[in-house]
Amino acid sequence: MEQNLPKFESVFSIDCVIFGFENGELKILLIERNEEPFKDWKALPGYIVKQDESLDDAAERILYELTGLRGLHMEQFHTFGDVDRHPQGRVITVAYYALLRLNGQKELKPLSAIAKTAFWHPVNELPKLGFDHSEIFKTGFNKIRRRLGYQPIAFELLPEKFTLTQLQSLYEAILNKKLDKRNFRKKMLSYGFLKELDEKQKGVSYRAAKLYKFDRRKYSKIFQNELNLDS
Amino acid sequence: MEQNLPKFESVFSIDCVIFGFENGELKILLIERNEEPFKDWKALPGYIVKQDESLDDAAERILYELTGLRGLHMEQFHTFGDVDRHPQGRVITVAYYALLRLNGQKELKPLSAIAKTAFWHPVNELPKLGFDHSEIFKTGFNKIRRRLGYQPIAFELLPEKFTLTQLQSLYEAILNKKLDKRNFRKKMLSYGFLKELDEKQKGVSYRAAKLYKFDRRKYSKIFQNELNLDS
DNA sequence: ATAATATAGTGTAGTTTCTACACACTATAT
DNA sequence: ATATAGTGTGTAGAAACTACACTATATTAT
The missing domain is CATH 3.90.79.10 (Nucleoside Triphosphate Pyrophosphohydrolase)
Known part of the structure; x- marks a missing residue:
């Protein structure tokens, strides 16, 4: 000093x-x-x-x-x-x-x-x-x-491949409230940054769910304007 | 220490x-x-x-x-x-x-x-x-x-009594983009925390605009749930 | 094979909010 | 009286949000 x-x-x-x-x-x-x-x-x-x-x-x-x-x-x-x-x-x-x-x-x-x-x-x-x-x-x-609400932080908490139900239950845990399944899925998928895989969940004793992946590149393309607040 | x-x-x-x-x-x-x-x-x-x-x-x-x-x-x-x-x-x-x-x-x-x-x-x-x-x-x-977008900070920058046009131009200055006059007014007024006064702007050489006041008490009543994220 | 179970996956109608858009009104100055 | 400059207002179409219930499918037990 x-x-x-x-x-x-x-x-x-x-x-x-x-x-x-x-x-x-x-x-x-x-x-x-x-x-x-x-x-x-x-x-x-x-x-x-x-x-x-x-x-x-x-x-x-x-x-x-x-x-x-x-x-x-x-x-x-x-x-x-x-x-x-x-x-x-x-x-x-x-x-x-x-x-x-x-x-x-x-x-x-x-x-x-x-x-x-x-x-x-x-x-x-x-x-x-x-x-x-x-x-x-x-x-x-x-x-x-x-x-x-405005950043894709949920995906950092999930494994690389996840089901929509897992994603939803994470949102529910953070927000501490129940969400509607159909509306949640509709909205998430409508963003267009979730990539549906040709793979299913394994090791469950019921119908296996499809797995998805977060596509960071698509995400940034979609939201580049929003985040780009620097004038 | x-x-x-x-x-x-x-x-x-x-x-x-x-x-x-x-x-x-x-x-x-x-x-x-x-x-x-x-x-x-x-x-x-x-x-x-x-x-x-x-x-x-x-x-x-x-x-x-x-x-x-x-x-x-x-x-x-x-x-x-x-x-x-x-x-x-x-x-x-x-x-x-x-x-x-x-x-x-x-x-x-x-x-x-x-x-x-x-x-x-x-x-x-x-x-x-x-x-x-x-x-x-x-x-x-x-x-x-x-x-x-989610806090009533604009009102700290305005005089206590202000016109909707002043409010709008402040939003435009902060966000650095033009907003639609009619939509802006509709939305602001719909929140219900702006109090219309019985007073008009003075000293302008054109039709004087109505003055409004931000009603902090109404604001907190309306948004208490939203802001109350503490579980 | 069959049934039981547990979760996945899907559509629609009604409501609300958002967007785009143009003109008549009014106070003042000349 | 007229020019000027900003005020104040409505609507129709599009998009997003909400509430809501049943069928499909993989697994397990019998």
């Missing part, structure tokens, strides 16, 4: 709100803390940014160290900076979210001693979280809901 | 993107800097957060010190934290925006020596700004456009 800037004793952290979807249930990634403050509490994966890394890089690194997950596309959604939000001093935190396909394969394994464990927890009936993490989660969840 | 937290040499700042509307033109508040770096450049009003103030408080104070404006309702919209965004060290900045009625009355007068002057500038043909402020502005402008 050079001369001109005043000293400011502060810490910068990142907290991550990571959503996953499995068995028709929306889940969030939590850790159990192994360090004071809030030792043994449940909390969002989060830690301190290093001097020479960008926020986005820090988010990726921290998530990896605390949960073993990496390569997610994370986006910041809010910065929390109340003076007393951290019991040990001034800590300003930038909250990020990401969405992740859960296929039971991905192992959660904290590399750092800060987290005892990392685990998925249904977004309903969340336990009390350390710090102001309950509020951070709530803010993040609301952002996601909003974004669901 | 207590013992447990690692030292992090950093500075926290706030930058403000303040929109105003006057004579059918959308403007933004800039300062001319009187300090290195970027001395004599134009920039967004922004400065460093103090140790013991919250982000929201800092935003309000900094705007006041650099421009003489206060009491605005400001909201953060993004945090910029690239390692090299500031030439003198690690400075992470939280960007805020606000909207303001311009009636020519409000005087701009920097109290701090950091700003030589503060002035309004049309959002079109913006000059080059110091730091990454051009990017910050662009991000903020896009947020505003989005928000215009």
